[in-house]
Amino acid sequence: MFHDKVALVTGGSQGIGLAIMHALLREGVFVAAVSRDANNLKQALDSVDPQYRDHVTGIQADVRSEEEVHHAIQRVMSTYGRIDILINSAGISMREKQNLQDTDVKEWNRMIDINLTGTYLMCREVIPVMKSQDMGYVINILSTASFRSGSGNGLYVASKYGARALTETIIEENRRTGVRVTSISPGAVDSTIWNHKTEPITQEERSTMLKTDDIASIVVYLVNLPPRVHIDNITVTPWYR
Known part of the structure; x- marks a missing residue:
């Protein structure tokens, strides 16, 4: 259904995000x-199967920057002329657990700017494009932390709760239009995000987590649903963890 459509990830x-890129290319x-x-972007593009190389474009941009987000959208539009799918997958987590009184405002700003403001800026730029097309699908990658708080994780939880509230607002603002909006809220996923933790995660712990391809497969399922079908949120958790 979404063959030959254009996605921004x-x-x-x-x-x-990388797993979603590969999954959509295969579609x-x-x-x-x-x-x-x-550097990460170059490695990602180098990892693309040669048969899909002419279907992918790399854009270096920081989702925290209004100007860079705007230029990124302009580049997509000048290259492809449309945007059918927006995947907001850029995100960070806390490097270590800290109670609120032990955190600093720089860490707060880093978390909010990437996890919440980045999603807001992308949606604000892309949804008008989708409305002009009378079709589009926005998928925001959130977390089970969007629904459940925990001690020592307050900054991350606040950013994800905020992103969930933003997503729910965008759903209501676009209901009964051609633009659908869904969030995916995974539990622990074995991804590069764990490489930045102060205390390393063991391979045994990682083996019980979800895989990035699991989330990518949900994205593929969503974008292939008929336009009459809408799902507000999908929560997915490891079964053996």
């Missing part, structure tokens, strides 16, 4: 992968 150079979708890290 933030955080597309690693982790869940015949043209993909613009957005990442703020040029």
Whole structure:
């Protein structure tokens, strides 16, 4: 159904975003992968199967920057002329657990700017494009932390709760239009995000987590649903964890 459509994937150079990029390419979708890290972006593009190389474009941009987000959208539009799918997958987590009084405002700003503001800026730029097309699908990658708080994880939880509230607002603002909006809220996923933790995660722990391809397969399922079908949120958790 989405063959030859155009997707923009933030955080597309690693982790869940990278897995989604590969999955959409296999579906015949043209993909613009957005990442703020040029080296990671190059490696991601190099990992693409040669048969899909002409279906992917890499765009270096920081989702925290209004100007860079705007330029990224302009580049996608100048290259492809449309945007059918927006995947907001760019995100970070806390490097270590900290109670609120032990955190600093720089860490707060980093978390909110990427996990919440980045999603807001992308949606604000892309949804008008989709409305002009009378079709489009926005999928925001959230977390089970969007629904459940925990001690020592307050900054991350606040950013994800905020992203869920934003998603629910966008759903209501676009209900009964051609633009659908869904969030996916995974539990622990074995991705590069764990590489940045102060205390390393064991391979045994990682083996019980979801895989990035699991989330990518849900994205493929969603974008192939008929336009009459809408799902607000999909929560997915490891069965053996």
